Amino acid sequence: CGWPEACAAPEPLARVREERAAVAAVVTALDDAERRIGERVGKLAARMERALEAKKLGPVLGMQRDLKRQLDALPIVGERLATRVEALDAGVEELRDWEYFATAPKREALCEAMEQLAEAEDVAAPARAEQVKSLRAEWNGLGPVRGDEGTALAARFDAAAEKAFAPARAHFEAEAGRRLAEGIAHCAE
Numbered sequence: 001c002g003w004p005e006a007c008a009a010p011e012p013l014a015r016v017r018e019e020r021a022a023v024a025a026v027v028t029a030l031d032d033a034e035r036r037i038g039e040r041v042g043k044l045a046a047r048m049e050r051a052l053e054a055k056k057l058g059p060v061l062g063m064q065r066d067l068k069r070q071l072d073a074l075p076i077v078g079e080r081l082a083t084r085v086e087a088l089d090a091g092v093e094e095l096r097d098w099e100y101f102a103t104a105p106k107r108e109a110l111c112e113a114m115e116q117l118a119e120a121e122d123v124a125a126p127a128r129a130e131q132v133k134s135l136r137a138e139w140n141g142l143g144p145v146r147g148d149e150g151t152a153l154a155a156r157f158d159a160a161a162e163k164a165f166a167p168a169r170a171h172f173e174a175e176a177g178r179r180l181a182e183g184i185a186h187c188a189e
Helices: 013-052 057-073 081-118 127-143 149-189
Strands: none
Touching: 013 057, 013 081, 057 081, 081 127, 081 149, 127 149
């Protein structure tokens, strides 16, 4: 039951109509935003599924974080999407477990190599520093550690790396001290 068009609407009715139009515009904007987020979530989930199939853990973890942020922005997550996200999360955990299983022996070997370098007395400081750097790069290339065993291996590796690099550090500090002393002596002349 609308106000007759032939008569001017009273001021309160005009304000109500304006407010209703403003509310309708906000609802439309929210619906559009929800639709766009839903589309992004769908595309992201599809990319994540492909990355999981390709066993690419690094990108998958980034996509998982992105997906969680997008889902948090959705007011309602449908049952189908929730099931898809649960399957993706399970796939991520399976890939993490697989990667840990594959990297644990490599980490053990890197610990042993670093410990051998730490005990070696015949390695020159520059070569020692380069070997520590190389072993560290290999370790980092394996990705983050998981669980208590991974944390223990990381602590073991870090301790061995510290011990292996200590002679090189002492050599480089002595060289820097010598250069500084020579520079001061040269300036004093």
